[in-house]
Amino acid sequence: xxxxxxxxxxxxxxxxxxxxxxxxxxxxxxxxxADELLSALMPHTGNSFRIGITGSPGVGKSTFIEAIxxxxxxxxxxxxxxxxxxxxxxxxxxxxxxxxxxxTLTQNEHxxxxxxxxxQTLGGVARRSFETMLLCExxxxxxxMVETVGVGQSETRVADMTDMFLLLLSPGGGDELQGIxxxxxxxxxxxxVNKADGTQxxxxxxxxxxxxxALKLLRPRHAGWTPPxxxxxxxxxxxxxxxxxxxxxYRQFLNTNDVLDPQRRAQMRAxxxxxxxxGLIEALHKEKTMARLIxxxxxxxxxxxxxxxxxxxxxxxxFLTGKQGDPK
Amino acid sequence: xxxxxxxxxxxxxxxxxxxxxxxxxxxxxxxxxADELLSALMPHTGNSFRIGITGSPGVGKSTFIEAIxxxxxxxxxxxxxxxxxxxxxxxxxxxxxxxxxxxTLTQNEHxxxxxxxxxQTLGGVARRSFETMLLCExxxxxxxMVETVGVGQSETRVADMTDMFLLLLSPGGGDELQGIxxxxxxxxxxxxVNKADGTQxxxxxxxxxxxxxALKLLRPRHAGWTPPxxxxxxxxxxxxxxxxxxxxxYRQFLNTNDVLDPQRRAQMRAxxxxxxxxGLIEALHKEKTMARLIxxxxxxxxxxxxxxxxxxxxxxxxFLTGKQGDPK
Numbered sequence: 001x002x003x004x005x006x007x008x009x010x011x012x013x014x015x016x017x018x019x020x021x022x023x024x025x026x027x028x029x030x031x032x033x034a035d036e037l038l039s040a041l042m043p044h045t046g047n048s049f050r051i052g053i054t055g056s057p058g059v060g061k062s063t064f065i066e067a068i069x070x071x072x073x074x075x076x077x078x079x080x081x082x083x084x085x086x087x088x089x090x091x092x093x094x095x096x097x098x099x100x101x102x103x104t105l106t107q108n109e110h111x112x113x114x115x116x117x118x119x120q121t122l123g124g125v126a127r128r129s130f131e132t133m134l135l136c137e138x139x140x141x142x143x144x145m146v147e148t149v150g151v152g153q154s155e156t157r158v159a160d161m162t163d164m165f166l167l168l169l170s171p172g173g174g175d176e177l178q179g180i181x182x183x184x185x186x187x188x189x190x191x192x193v194n195k196a197d198g199t200q201x202x203x204x205x206x207x208x209x210x211x212x213x214a215l216k217l218l219r220p221r222h223a224g225w226t227p228p229x230x231x232x233x234x235x236x237x238x239x240x241x242x243x244x245x246x247x248x249x250y251r252q253f254l255n256t257n258d259v260l261d262p263q264r265r266a267q268m269r270a271x272x273x274x275x276x277x278x279g280l281i282e283a284l285h286k287e288k289t290m291a292r293l294i295x296x297x298x299x300x301x302x303x304x305x306x307x308x309x310x311x312x313x314x315x316x317x318x319f320l321t322g323k324q325g326d327p328k
Numbered sequence: 329x330x331x332x333x334x335x336x337x338x339x340x341x342x343x344x345x346x347x348x349x350x351x352x353x354x355x356x357x358x359x360x361x362a363d364e365l366l367s368a369l370m371p372h373t374g375n376s377f378r379i380g381i382t383g384s385p386g387v388g389k390s391t392f393i394e395a396i397x398x399x400x401x402x403x404x405x406x407x408x409x410x411x412x413x414x415x416x417x418x419x420x421x422x423x424x425x426x427x428x429x430x431x432t433l434t435q436n437e438h439x440x441x442x443x444x445x446x447x448q449t450l451g452g453v454a455r456r457s458f459e460t461m462l463l464c465e466x467x468x469x470x471x472x473m474v475e476t477v478g479v480g481q482s483e484t485r486v487a488d489m490t491d492m493f494l495l496l497l498s499p500g501g502g503d504e505l506q507g508i509x510x511x512x513x514x515x516x517x518x519x520x521v522n523k524a525d526g527t528q529x530x531x532x533x534x535x536x537x538x539x540x541x542a543l544k545l546l547r548p549r550h551a552g553w554t555p556p557x558x559x560x561x562x563x564x565x566x567x568x569x570x571x572x573x574x575x576x577x578y579r580q581f582l583n584t585n586d587v588l589d590p591q592r593r594a595q596m597r598a599x600x601x602x603x604x605x606x607g608l609i610e611a612l613h614k615e616k617t618m619a620r621l622i623x624x625x626x627x628x629x630x631x632x633x634x635x636x637x638x639x640x641x642x643x644x645x646x647f648l649t650g651k652q653g654d655p656k
Contacts, residue, residue, distance in 0.1 A: 035635070035638045035641075038635045038638065039634060039635070039638065042632060042633055042634065042635065043633075045632070046632055127637050130635075130636075130637075131635060131637065134635065179544070179545055179546045179547035179548070180545060180546060180547060181547055182514040182546060182547060182549065183511055183514055185545070185546065186510040186511055186514075210541065210544075210545060211545065213538065213541060213542065214541065214542035214545055216507070216538075217507055217508060217513070217538060217539060217542055218507045218508060218510060218513065219507035219508060219509055219510060220507070221510065264632075265630045265631070265632070268629050268630060268632070268636045269626060269629055269630045269636075271636040272625075272626065272629045272636040272637075272639045272640045272643075273609070273640075275636060275637055275640035275641075276609065276612070276640045276643055276644055277605040277608070277609060279640060279641070279644040280605070280608040280609070280612070280644060280647075280648075281601070281604065281605060281608070283644065283648055284604070284608070297600075298597060298600065301596050301597055301600045302593045302596060302597045303593070304370060304373070304374060304592075304593070304596070305370055305371075306367060306370065307363075307366045307367070307370065307458075307459060307462065308458075308596045308597075308599040308600040308603060309455050309458075309459065309600075309603055310363045310366065310367065311600045312600045312601075312603035312604045312607060313363075313603075313607070315600075315604055316604055316607040316608060316611065319608075320608075320611055
């Protein structure tokens, strides 16, 4: 893996793409190579600012990323844009990381856009995305954005792998629409009401005000940073520079207050344990002798015939003693 | 366990207490008896309305429970009050379920108050509390309330085992105070601003208004029920009857729209799987041969020397193959 690692470090774009394909592969030999490659590159990771971004379809994520991407590159930085969209495997194509929606950025040599990895589970997709982020960092990218439309718990995953989480909203994103998904508002370090142009500008400002008031009721994630609520028009390019300044201010806040490194380390450790949980549950499901017991126990618990804890214990004990060969 | 089960079903209070002590025990033989008892009583559970309640210390939970308890009992119903407070084992005494704070209710034969079970982990405490709830239902209680002060993720646990979740707030619970913990506001099916009396009444109404506005921005848990924000004075008994009517209305809403049973079933199944995760991780930690590897791997991931996924895989594989005896 050494030649490939060196090519990535020297900024070779083809090597990067090859490595990403490797981490996305499900083949056992590829996984082993990917592990080797990542371990070799670890000392060269961590040098980007990691930004997560979510928003409902139609809120203007692609236009926004393109606009802010222009600003980032104008400041001499290299930008990678990744995506987490576990539904795309089923819908046959992701709406995220769609290069046709970020044409200008796609053509810029200082930008790199990658569509979501495929994957059966959100956990699997998130893992591949994060490893891709590590590769991009080793390749010298200064900013890595990870976007998601918000399927299942994908926003939480993206927030858990990034330094800063942005929530993009439409004007009037309150009464008229469905309202934002539970738990998302509180993940955001910066909220942005897009499309603040033309007839929608006043509404956008009112929406921003509503969110500002709502945030006053909540405990912020970090003492010393109340998530701002800004407006912008990605289409017209209005407010974009201010937003990048706010993002830079937050990065400074994280560094100055020695928050960034502890936050990343805690994220990584938490992520390891959640992957262990998922992996053990997956192993339990894969155990052929368990299939029937799982099905019966789940049914009994679901139908209220068996307490959940008794069911859980039965499955754990059977799985673990089965693994030992001798039933207890 | 049959005699004990029958005594519980006939409403024998001593039998109920004995059974609760059994489910709270950590001894393996007690656990087996508890499992037997619970399995026998399962057909007689589910007939209460399960209400969770949280609020910061000082917001008036005990006074509120006493006040609404009076209303419940006046309507001819039997009330059990349980608590989840995993910190009490360390602090040497729970502030919840403290009978001295709910004196009137304690003396009422139609009420049953139980302090939090002890436990090393939130998962353990929650399990015991839920099994206690099942026993109370078998004993014929019509309403079971579970309160928590909000340590760690206890609010989420309580919301996951109840039909309706109440959030109790102080007047001015916004700017002046710390703000409510992230993720809690969105768990609530009903928000109550207490202490709306005397000089605080106007402030309480304003706070209620602020929360109403904030909730407009969020997607409700169930289409058709926007969580109301009410005020009350538990001390003066003002607004308590209205609150019980609202709670009854919600119960009706859940039944009429066929939401209650599916919700409980989904809760139970989800809880079984989260207990399986916790149990498997616990087994991994208990495996003596794993201790050093866990420590080294966690350190490497935490320090950024090893990708989280590689670390996770190493631990999973070692644990599972170790269980099989033959290393792969």
